[in-house]
Amino acid sequence: MPSRFMHPRPSSIVAALYTARDLEVDVAILHGPSGCSFKHARLLEEDGMRVLTTALADNEFVFGGQKPLEEVLRYAEDHFAPKKIAVIGTCVSMIIGEDLQAAIDSAGITTPTIAVDIHAGFTENIAGVLATLEAAAGAGWISADELARQHRLMGKANEVEKLRGAASQEYLEPSRGDLKHVAAQRLIECAKSGAKGVAILNAKKETAYMFADELIALHDACPDADITYIANLDNGGLPKVRADAGRILAEMEKRGIHPELIGALDEYGANGDALGARIREIAPAFALIVGVPHAIPPEYTNGIECFSVTNGPRQVAPLKAIGHRHVLVEIDLHPRTLGVREIVESEFGAVVRSLAR
Incomplete structure (x- = not known):
């Protein structure tokens, strides 16, 4: 570090x-x-x-x-x-x-x-x-229990940033990532090829209002694909965090996705091994990972064609370094998810939908 x-x-x-x-x-x-x-x-x-x-x-x-x-x-x-x-x-x-x-x-x-x-x-x-x-x-x-839980979660989030995130190098060049239409075309090809895939939402708090859209867009484009959907939308955390998770999960289910739940919206930094273990069980050929993709240790994603979406321009290089082939950035995501109470369309999601028509 x-x-x-x-x-x-x-x-x-x-x-x-x-x-x-x-x-x-x-x-x-x-x-x-x-x-x-x-x-x-x-x-x-x-x-x-x-x-x-x-x-x-x-x-x-x-x-x-x-x-x-x-x-x-x-x-x-x-x-x-x-x-x-x-x-x-x-x-x-x-x-x-x-x-x-x-x-x-x-x-x-x-x-x-x-x-x-x-x-x-x-x-x-x-x-x-x-x-x-x-x-x-x-x-x-x-409660004292919640305080202890938060101490643990913050420690894990900090650890992830130091190992594979924006705190892993003295200076990281900001990047807009790969071209979204190129990555979207390849993602659709993977999904329609019959290959097994996984789509993971591992987002930090309110950013999930936009990151969830990318899973929905993939489902809209390829509803019959062999894809397992996973989301960190368990009912845990501080009051607003719990309320956001409930709203996002309800909307995802209404729009046709019933994701497996692994972790809560404030557990994005601590979810890596649990998500990795599930990836190994599924053994997918490709993976769409949105939110905080670098929380998942690279030993779980080696050999998988990864499509990662982040909102951090300085996260592109670290994700490429651990083998994620396609890295996309949702610019200005955070300002667009403050104050909202329903899922917001993402740029990458819009591109996926447009190419699937």
Whole structure:
């Protein structure tokens, strides 16, 4: 594993925001400058969580920002009547030593509120996830068992990224992957040849709203093909994760696919060996793997013609390195799956359908 990355990596502050969203927090307050995590804060508002900021200015970097935080807490309660609030730290609040819990206690609000002391200087962005979950467990929002489960899952996800993902090299060149129409034509040829295949959804949380479409598109194009469908849509995880899995599974079944279930939407990093064991049982000639394909160790896919779909341009080279012949990238997938409640058509899925006509 490289000691230092030279390409951008996810922020632990943003990870904390997304975890608050998964806990069904109504209002998240970023205690820092107004521009901190702007893009993700705006996108998360499209997903139903209001994101406010204390908009700390340069003088407050020196003298502290407890009073502005108290004011924003009262504003949030008065204007939005939230059921849950999360106060999330930033690099500024960490550097000036702000006591987030003291501001919550002094604000005079009654809304259940957690303080998440976090900043963007952690090597691993999962620090933001775990800090939020630990605060949630302390407040009784999740059980000790769920906290332990999440610690295990985050560890496995981190391990996969270091071994075969975007954290496996110091610098990874971004790529748009292979041409979608070429890969789609070959996938249809494999499916219609009579060869045995497997189609696997192993997606991270809400990204499954688009990745699931690629399995549906393959079924639409080749409904009689010898393909086993598998999806990580078990009913497990934080509230929003469970709700998303239920919606996606119901829609897949309505559209003709009844997948085997292996793992939940937050178990994408821990599913590799279970999915690999099932692949060995099926012994397919080809495999469509969408979401987080690199979670499956290469010893399970050696000798199989793999069609892998990711939303990470820096994931193309690592997937090619472990022998995946066709690697496709769904650009801008994540923004398109925030706030949705039904499956969204993917670019690769649309290409597969167009070639099958």
